[in-house]
Amino acid sequence: METIPILRVQDCLLVSIQVDMHDRLAAALQDDLTNKIVETHARGVMIDISALEIVDSFMGRMLNNIAAAARLLDAVTVVVGMRPAVAITLVELGLTMTGVRTALNVDRGLALIRRLIDDSGAPFGDRQA
């Protein structure tokens, strides 16, 4: 079965969704990412959706769920690259992606993740600077 690759860069996981996802693939990505956070001790997750022509309520829920699960595992999630037409449509659809942080592009997304991780403070000594 096709999968969406997850790249690890330092303490972050990067995902770029390049295909028009059917629902099973979206659900699989949610599972894969959550497992990978635990496996790699990642502190940040960046999801690039710049190639997505639409985000419907199912995909929106997937992004929400990823962010919620990541938060429980002490990782922050930032969604980057949303197209303007997608943003307008999501508002009209009524989908509030509460709990998902967004940034305009990958650069800003990485900077935001870094800031969010730093703000969350170092826990009991096992964190790198």
Add this chain to the structure above:
Amino acid sequence: MAIVKHEVVDIRSSDDVVRVRQLVRGWSLECGFSLVDQTKIVTAASELARNTLLHGGGGNLSLDRLEDGGRRGLRLTFSDRGPGIADIDRAMQEGYTTGNGLGLGLSGAKRLSNDFAIRSAPGDGTTVTIARWK
């Protein structure tokens, strides 16, 4: 009002939902819709195709390209022979769901369209028609 192009496609799997999105994208391009309007109708189609699959147990989509005077429009009719909807008003409410979704499918599709109609009865399937005009 004239129908200038017509096609019917099955919705039997989540791959079909993806195909519906791509098909509607192509048709809305032919209608000359703006990028935002394309995105709206494709998103609405995605919601309704998923409803047809999950709640209706599969069905079909009928696409019609319309011309009305100088106006061009795209009409999408999603039909299934599933269990139907007992309380349409409730089903239309934002946030109401019988599945495990967000309850945005019907209400969201309505907001993303210019015209919206729904016909359903328990045991008699569901037909949802939306249209978007340029």
